[in-house]
Amino acid sequence: MSRKANKTAIKTPGGRIRPWLFEAFPQLRQRIPWTPIVNAPSPVHQLEHVSTRLGRDVWIKRDDKTSLHYGGNKPRKLEFILGDALAHGGRKIVTGGGLGTNHGLATAIFVQQMNFRVLLGLFPQPVTAHVRKNLLLFQAYGAEMAYIGSLLRAVFRYYVTERIRRRGAYFIDPGGSSPQGVLGYVDAGLELAMQVERNEMPLPAAIFLAVGTSGTMAGLVLGLRLAGLRTRVIGVQVAPRAFSSPKTVLRLTNKASSLIRHHDRSVPELELTFEDVPVDRSHYGQGYGHLTDAGRASLRLMAEAEGITLDLTYTAKAFAALLDYLKTESDSKPILFWNTFNSVDLSSVANSVDFRSLPNAFHRFFEGEVANTIGQVG
Ligand SMILES: Cc1ncc(COP(=O)(O)O)c(C=O)c1O
Known part of the structure; x- marks a missing residue:
């Protein structure tokens, strides 16, 4: 074994x-x-x-x-991924996705229940109400969040920089598709x-x-x-x-x-x-x-x-x-x-978070007109 x-x-x-x-x-x-x-x-x-x-x-x-x-769909993947993380003995998880990643949210929720910590590397995608809600939820469930300005840079950080910086952490592939x-x-x-x-x-x-x-x-x-x-x-x-x-x-x-x-x-x-x-x-x-x-x-x-x-x-x-x-x-x-989309309503949890408690890099996604135009993948 x-x-x-x-x-x-x-x-x-x-x-x-x-x-x-x-x-x-x-x-x-x-x-x-x-x-x-x-x-x-x-x-x-x-x-x-x-x-x-x-x-x-x-x-x-x-x-x-x-x-x-x-x-x-994420809880099914996480049964095997977090099982593997537990078996590895690391208590720090690194993963990421687009700004509104559902995988990142599911990971934050289930990782918190196991007393693990998670870092989410987030790259641009069109900023919708759903994206804003997930950003608030990452914060509510105690995820550490880093905004990375492009998909390419996010890939580099995930595969190179963070692996050097965070030795011993357990890395989950984007979308949990390991x-x-x-x-x-x-x-x-x-x-x-x-x-x-x-x-x-x-x-x-x-x-x-x-x-x-x-x-x-x-x-x-x-x-x-x-x-x-x-x-x-x-x-x-x-x-x-x-x-x-x-x-x-x-x-x-x-x-x-x-x-x-x-x-x-x-x-x-x-x-x-x-x-x-x-x-x-x-x-x-x-x-x-x-x-x-x-x-x-x-x-x-x-x-x-x-x-x-x-x-x-x-x-x-x-x-x-x-x-x-x-x-x-x-x-x-x-x-x-x-149907792979979550139907548990987490609105009240999201509503309990003030966006100003998020790291500064994320505030612009909640402010005024720009909210719908920045963070686009293109
Ligand atoms: C709601 C929803 N459906 C489907 C998918 C696609 O799953 P996969 O990334 O395994 O192709 C995702 C992945 O992020 C998702 O969040």
């Missing part, structure tokens, strides 16, 4: 073992670190009103409800297969989800294939191609597969190709965090028909792509929308 796993597994009320990955491959239990964060399984249900309106069978995976503290983080979605793929097996939902013909740093899609494809499901996963690009592309998805899928097989040779080696990881580029718009009309419309439809809140950076673009797909595909098989 290379490192000590801190928590091995937990029994769910249904008598099944979490993580599902260790239930499926018990040898991994003593070998891969993991710590419980997620309320699993997250629910699946039909989007009844959307299905009626469109005359199609559309389902949703409610990963917005993965935790009562903060939902979305091989460990990807395991969180391998686990989610196995979870969906279990729900299909229990007849909680029909086998979907296709699954739509947003692709930012690619880890979520990579894990999901691997998990579904390990469970023997051939369901087509269609990613929707929301970030620059360097992060969000079939090439990156496949690379991460292979890394996660190698990590699993390194610890358990009995896990089948899957021959995945670009065919398995299609990424729809048509809803990217002007760039990461830039809003699109189709995204606004899909967000409205989901809110009006189902009362479910999407976000304009990720999930609304993915749902817009699903709606386009339904216009062109004539077969009537069920389609699944994977």
Whole structure:
């Protein structure tokens, strides 16, 4: 065993073992670190009103409800990442992302519960109300914040400067898309297969989800294939191609597969190709965090028909792509929308923070007219 796993597994009320990955491959239990964060399984249900309106069978995976503290796709990744960090013994975490990074927020929240400290390196993105709210929340959850003026400089600081400055710290890849983080979605793929097996939902013909740093899609494809499901996963690009592309998805899928097989040779080696990881580029718009009309419309439809809140950076673009797909595909098989956006309302926590308590570099994002024009990725 290379490192000590801190928590091995937990029994769910249904008598099944979490993580599902260790239930499926018990040898991994003593070998891969993991710590419980997620309320699993997250629910699946039909989007009844959307299905009626469109005359199609559309389902949703409610990963917005993965935790009562903060939902979305990040808690799944953090079960394996923070498990690994605990096993390393470091109590200082370094990570980052765009100014409004959801990954940074989830990390700040769960790291605080473990009495760890986190430094968030933040680079520009269009400053929306959501971005401002997350900035206030980073502060509320005790994250140390550094504003880094460009993506390139952020990459240099993350991979070079901070590694020298903060020896012994645990570095989490942007978006939590390290091989460990990807395991969180391998686990989610196995979870969906279990729900299909229990007849909680029909086998979907296709699954739509947003692709930012690619880890979520990579894990999901691997998990579904390990469970023997051939369901087509269609990613929707929301970030620059360097992060969000079939090439990156496949690379991460292979890394996660190698990590699993390194610890358990009995896990089948899957021959995945670009065919398995299609990424729809048509809803990217002007760039990461830039809003699109189709995204606004899909967000409205989901809110009006189902009362479910999407976000304009990720999930609304993915749902817009699903709606386009339904216009062109004539077969009537069920389609699944994977909701990766947190639905826990943290407004009162954000409202309790005065932006002037943030480091000075962030004040301009809250002041006057400039608030909507600076911090753009371009
Ligand atoms: C709400 C939401 N959906 C989807 C994603 C994309 O996940 P990934 O970065 O693993 O591709 C993110 C990532 O930041 C996110 O915050």
